[in-house]
Amino acid sequence: MGSAADEATHAQLVQVAHRWLTTRGACDFAFAEFGNNTxxxxxxxxxxxxxxxxxxIEVKxxxxxFxxxxxxxxxxxxxxxxxxxxYYLTPPGLLRAEExxxxxxxxxxxxxGVRLVKPLAIHEQKGKDFPALGRYLEQNDMAYMHPARERWARCTAEQHPKHRAGELALLYGVARRLHLKDCFGILKTPEKTRVEWQVAPNPTSP
Structure with missing residues (x-):
């Protein structure tokens, strides 16, 4: 456990990382220090x-x-x-690229601001028709694409195998919290009504 000053610095750098991802990183949205029990x-x-x-982005x-x-x-x-x-994001000089x-x-x-010290490794496979996010090149007009998003679309950096279910669990956790707080105004609380039950007449009775 770090000191209060260390924790404040970590919190500040997390906000820097969040801002970098949603601007220069071209992410549609990002979660900062969000987790769930799953x-x-x-x-x-x-x-x-x-x-x-x-x-x-992991902040150290x-x-x-580290x-x-x-x-x-x-x-x-x-x-x-x-x-x-x-990526790791650190104060200047904390880590060496070879580490x-x-x-x-x-x-x-x-x-x-934020400086890129070590770019991602380039995938060994060369000459791929469409790299990792290549479908953006097919489905979007590049003239209207965020410049950083275009760079991701042309990126040939190797993707990590990942825990996809864990990412979906984060999305589920956020959606559930929004639902419970009715942030979208879509929850409908049914009014309590009293149902009067009546016995239907027997059609065979005289």
Missing amino acids: TAEKPDVLGFLDIDHTVL ISRSD LADARKPWRQRPEEGMGDWR LPRNWGLLEAGPR
Whole structure:
């Protein structure tokens, strides 16, 4: 457990990561430090490009935090973690690119904003007709596409195997909370009515 100052710094960097994903990262929306009882992993920030493709950012403010993260089950077995594409975001100079797990990117947050230190590894397969999000090129007019979304559409970075059910569980958890709070105004509370039961006449009686 870090000090109060460390926790405040972590919270601030989580907000920086959230803002980066929903602007430069072109995600439609992102969850910050949201989890539920059905998944062990609680991502710092998970952004959704669409229902199938997600970007994860894990915020680390100390080397001990980074080393502890590597021992978690969903880091030991990447297919149990969330995010098709994954980044660490840290203060400047905390990590070296060669220390990162395979196919993770590195972002640094400083006074001048977020800097990409290590881009994602390029997939070994060359010459694919449509990369990871290539269907955007077919289904959308590129002239109206967010420039960052176009970069994702042309991205050839290797996608991680992931815990898709865990991501859907997060979406379900958010939808359930919105439903319980009636954020959309669609809950209908039926009025209590008294039903008067009447016995129908017997058609065979004289």
